[in-house]
Amino acid sequence: MTDATLAVQGLTHDFGQRRALDDVSFEVxxxxxxxxxxxxxAGKTTTMRAIVGVLRPDAGTVTFGGASMTLEVRRRIGYMPEERGLYPKMKVAEQLVYLARVLGVTKDDAQARAASLLEGLDLAERRDDLLHTLSLGNQQRVQVAAALIHEPDLLILDEPFSGLDPIAMDAMAERLRDRAAAGVPVLFSSHQLDLVERLCDDLVVIHHGRVVAAGDARALREQRAGRRYRVDVGGTDAWMPALAGMTVVGSGPEGTLVDLDESADPQALLAAAQAAGPVEHFARTVPSLAELFAEVVR
Amino acid sequence: MSTPRTALVRLVAGREISVKLRDKGFLASTAVFIAIIVLAVVVPVMLEGDTPEYTVAATGHAGAVAEVAVELGGAEVPGLPAADITVIGLEDPTAGAGGDPVDEAFLRGADAVLSSDPDGTVVITAQENVPGDLEELIAAASSAVTAQDVAVEAGLSADQLAALTSPPQPRIDLLDPKPSLPVPPELVIVIFGFLFYFTVLTFGASIAQSVVEEKTSRVVEILVAAVPVRWLLAGKVLGNAAMALGQVVLIVGAGLVGAQAIGEGDIVAQVLGVSGWFLAFFVLGFLMLACLWAVAGSLASRIEELQSTTLYMQLAVMTPFFSAILIRDEGPARVALSYFPLTAPLMMPARVATGDAAAWEPWVAMVIVSATAVLLIGVGARLYSGSVLNTSTRTRLGGAWAAGGRA
Known part of the structure; x- marks a missing residue:
């Protein structure tokens, strides 16, 4: 496959009178x-269900590497549904082997992969326990293993981090990074914006069924950054520059926030700051993902 | 890569089977069933099986009666019980160690002591009671001996005597004979009817439960993303059908082996003769109903809702069972029910078992049931795809039908 891009194009879906998805388009x-x-x-789960073919949208298309999502293509997706789903009364390893075989993996491969995944997730000694005897966190790890068991070409994970402790979260992030590094497109939803900010290369923000921002995460934040600078001059708590085209929007122990209009030169601000004392910090501020999110969904 | 459809269906069916095989309730009920069937076949035969043995001491004229009783007991005369009677002599009181010869006889194991009054009446002396079989035989022997004595006195010839003591039995001429069967066909029908009823009910419920379990645990979402819903349904139904048929064959087989072991080969022959039709209709009837049980399961979103969504299915299983048991007399109702798809799986083989159906009739019913099964499997698959992903609320039939059309 030369271009393994997942393209979502114009997805629209109504639940009765309510429009759940409205012309949703983005790429992974x-x-x-x-x-x-x-x-x-907002429509995250509905979008993901439409991608994996569990829900048939009223309109719109999903393609993977340019091909439509036939059964063959869908069987190459690693999918983790929002509400976790495994057989509670089946043994952990047996369950993974069964799912792998349903997804077309041979029995020997399935057993080998289940063993190595469980090993990697620190669950090797629980392999013969019934799933429902595991803690919720551990069940969640098995769910991760279930999504990865057939070495999928595409990962669609609905809230993969919810319910994980910080250590498991790091392990999970590591795993997703691994898969991405292997060339697999990974789409995952999360409420933990700091985590998404730290982890993601790309971002899709959805609000009331519409995509309000999509693209490279860094670029999106830069775009919204505007011309706000934070200046921290050592020794002064409240440095208040009075320069043409500049407005002080706040000041505090972290320094002074200054908005520059189109004509103002940031270098003039820096020069003024240096004249006032030793400059400890001078930079354009980029909004955090939380700020960006608050802004785009307003 | 092409999707190996049969392999997938087999995998899904295999999981159903392995789950069932590990279900202790299922294993226990099968074992109990087999035990019941074997006991039902073996116990009555064991109870009636052995010819009772009696020891009789006789003296004087009663000795002749005792000899005739021995003959009658061993001859399997119609109307008389069979018994193995041993006659011992009643010892002369002077020859023994003294004491009462009657007591002596009882000490030697006699069940009864026969003697005769001066007027010729036979007296049976026993300790607590006289076994019924023995009493009957001695009574018959006594009248035979008396009749013979009287005949000899009257100077009757041997032929005349024979005509008197064993008069010719009427000959029976049947215009439309039914085959004489070692087991009443009604019993066979009840047994197969109950097996069908029990099996469809338990396996139907287990299919419905397995569907709901996948819905409540949301596994179905992962599966549906990768496997067409119809294949899932097919795997579930086939897995359970294989187990159901296996269980029935095991139970019937255990009964037959039991019957063969105790030497009731004619029972085996009779049941094998009709069980073919019962089993054939069983498979079709099961497949026909199993899909609907899966639909009933998929209409519920939680185990608690199964009770209400499977209510009609329980009726659909109970109706044929009770009609097969209650409507025994051949007539228009029975004939009609033996062609009606829901009741045919029991009624038609029942009519075959009682010898009321012509040779072509089960074939026609089979075609009708097959056609209905194909239709219902289609309907069931559509309803199943339309409802299986709705995990939040109980699905209405109409909604499932519409949603299934889109899927």
């Missing part, structure tokens, strides 16, 4: 982690 590029953020009920 190979080798990149794409974070999918939005408030509860």
């Amino acid at each position: 590029r190979p080798g990149r982690l794409t974070g999918f953020v939005g408030a509860n009920g």
Whole structure:
């Protein structure tokens, strides 16, 4: 496959009178982690279900590497549904082997992969326990293993981090990075914006069924950054520059925030700051993902 | 890569089977069933099986009666019980160690002591009671001996005597004879009817439960993303059908082996003769109903809702069972029910078992049931795809039908 990009094009879906998805379009590029953020009920899960073919949207198309999502293509997706789903009364390893075989993996391969995944997730000694005897966190790890068991070409993970402790979260992030590095497009939704910010290469923000921002995460934030600078002059708590085209929007122990209009030169601000004392910090501020999110969904 | 459809269906069916095989309730009920069937076949034969043995001491004229009783007991005369009677002599009181010869006889194991009154009446002396079989035989022997004595006195010839003591039995001429069967066909029908009823009910419920379990645990979402819903349904139904048929064959087989072991080969022959039709209709009837049980399961979103969504299915299983048991007399109702798809799986083989159906009739019913099964499997698959992903609320039939059309 030369271009393993997942393309979502114009997805629209109604639940009765309510429009759940409204012309949703975005791409998930190979080798990149794409974070999918939005408030509860914004349409994340519906979009993911439409991608994996569990839900048939009223309109719109999904393609993977240019091909439509036939059964053969869908069987190459690693999917983790929002509400976790495994057989509670089946043994952990047996369950993984069964799912792998349903997805077309041979019995020997399935057993080998189940063993190595469980090993990697620190669950090797629980392999013959019934799933429902495991703690929720451990069940969650088995769910991760279930999504990875057939070495999928595409990962669609709905809230993969919810319910994980910080250590498991790091392990999970590591795993997703691995898969992305292997060239697999990874789409995952999360409410934990700091985590998404730290992890993601690309971002899709959805609000009330519409995509309000999509693309390279860094670029999106830069775009919204504007011309706000933070200046921290050592020794002064409240340095208040009075320069043409500049407005002080706040000051505090972290320094002074200054908005520059189109004509103002940031270098003039720096020069003024240096004249006032030793400059400890001078930079354009980029909004955090939380700020960006708050802004785009407003 | 092409999707190996049969392999997938087999995998899904295999999981159903392995789950069942590990279900202790299922294993226990099968074992109990087999035990019941074997006991039902073996115990009555064991109870009636052995010819009772009696020891009789006789003296004087009663000795002749005792000899005739021995003959009658061993001859399997119609109307008389069979018994193995041993006659011992009643010892002369002077020859023994003294004491009462009657007591002596009882000490030697006699069940009864026969003697005769001066007027010729036979007296049976026993300790607590006289076994019924023995009493009957001695009574018959006594009248035979008396009749013979009287005949000899009257100077009757041997032929005349024979005509008197064993008069010719009427000959029976049947215009439309039914085959004489070692087991009443009604019993066979009840047994197969109950097996069908029990099996469809338990396996139907287990299919429905397995569907709901996949819905509540949301596994179905992963599966549906990768496997067409119809294949899932097919795997579930086939896995359970294989187990159901296996269980029935095991139970019937255990009964037959039991019957063969105790030497009731004619029972085996009779049941094998009709079980072919019962089993053939069983498979079709099961497949026909199993899909609907899966639909009933998929309409529920939680185990608690199964009770209400499977209600009609329980009726659909109970109706044929009770009609097969209650409507025994051949007539228009029975004939009609033996062609009606829901009741045919029991009624038609029942009519075959009682010898009321012509040779072509089960074939026609089979075609009708097959056609209905194909239709219902299609309907069931559509309803199943339309409802299996709705995990939040109970699905209405109409909604499932519409959604299934889109899927």
